[in-house]
Amino acid sequence: MSRTALYRFTNTVLLPVATFCVFVGGWEAIVRLAGISKIVLPPPSDIALAFWNGLLAGDFSWHLAVTMYEILAGFVVGALSGLLLGFLVALVPLAERIFYPYIVAFQTVPKVAIAPIIVIWFGYGVTSKIVITATIAFFPLLANTIMGLRATPHDQIEMLVSYTASRWQVFRMVRLKQALPYIFVGLDVAIVLSVIGAIVGEFVGAKAGLGYLILQKNFNFDMAGTFAILIILSLIGVGLHALISAAQRRIVFWIDTGGERVMGA
């Protein structure tokens, strides 16, 4: 192994793994040595055991499927509507005058706070969770799409127009391309928020799902089980984020940093 490869291996693999071992080992040691109650803070070994047993018994699979469905359906609905309204506002001046003040006003409302209302309106099933998730995923896409479509440098438009490009050609060949990095930042923010949206919806009132399962285990003082579900939720978040990032690197390959980060929620 060359020096630089060794250096990179140390930085990207060895250091994070070492941090993990020290953290988990320290946690285990403190819980056991200080005699902290397992109801307050379960040791990592108990959490791993609960995770493993839950997987073997198939306790998670149904709830996982429900929550994944809520996350993905809510994300698709919210992101698509944000994208479409973003295009409308950025491209049609009349639409901007009609919608923009309300978009700005509504953006400041904490979406989590309206979750109870949505559950009343849409019931305890998956629909209310999809609506909550969609509401939360909507704004990052809306804000980033508007910003991205306005981000095209003027000289690129002038260049195309000087070669007799039409408005449609300018849109297709430059403005859309310039908006893509922003849209991907929006997707990345929205997918992570979608996980939060689905869980919050289940906390408010649900009959299935990982959030519902967390509440159940919490009521039974099954802290190890609660932590095990947190691990699953983290893995979902990391996995979905990785999917978006991979698509981003392929599609927006000319950008190194992924554009400016714009939070929309």
Add this chain to the structure above:
Amino acid sequence: MSLTRVLPLPTGLPWRTAATTPAQTRAVAAESRRDGSLVRINGLEKIYATKDGQTIHALKDVNLDIGETEFISIVGPSGCGKTTLLKILAGILSRSTGEVTIHGQALSGPSREIGVVFQAPVLLPWRTVLQNVLVPVEVQKRDRTRFEARARDLLAMAGLAGFENKYPNELSGGMQQRVGICRALVHNPSFLLMDEPFGALDAMTRETMNEELQRIWTESRKTVLLVTHSIPEAVYLADRVVVMTPRPGRIVDVIPVDLPRPRTLAMHNTPEFGRFVARIRAHFNSAGTLDT
């Protein structure tokens, strides 16, 4: 004291001291008018309205005829309206009054007969070098396969063979600007507009690019209008140098440059070259805002 009064000027050319009135300007343009003009600019004016309600006279009574395959350089200090003039010719800026014809046809908006090279290369970072050069072909829906061969030839002529599939960020500034020139030529326009294309390059690269541009112009036989604020660059490349002054932007002199072609960088040091440079610089003695 004006330099022009001290320096002996070549005879047999329409030398005169600065033409300052519009009538004299028109006379200057008319005198150097040739048969077979490609572009005619007649009484062109541009007035901008600023936000606080004032008006800026960016161009005032500009008259110029440009012949087929002629190389025109426009020099002038910042704010003299030379970029405004170029943008009007490119059809991306409206004019207030006056008319412009190309091949006898009135110019209204961008034309397929025109290729523009900008101050910055303005390449699209998601397109390869070849795809960037083919932008005008795509916009104008021309035969892609036929023009791809032409694009490759142009890139080879510009010394960029082997870079067709690279992305712009893998190229140096000088190379990017050469891609920009190839793009302006790919659809075979008869009129090439260049807006300070080498302004961002260092002096050494700039001289090399001047040589390249002369070669490309000689081989492609286009009509070129080059906006620059480097007097030596203007003289080195041009058949005629158009001198503009600001507020309002207008043409004060049109100077034919009869140095033999092909011109060499060594010519910069000849007395003839120096006389042309001094002749032009005399117009800016008071303004003093030009490059060397």
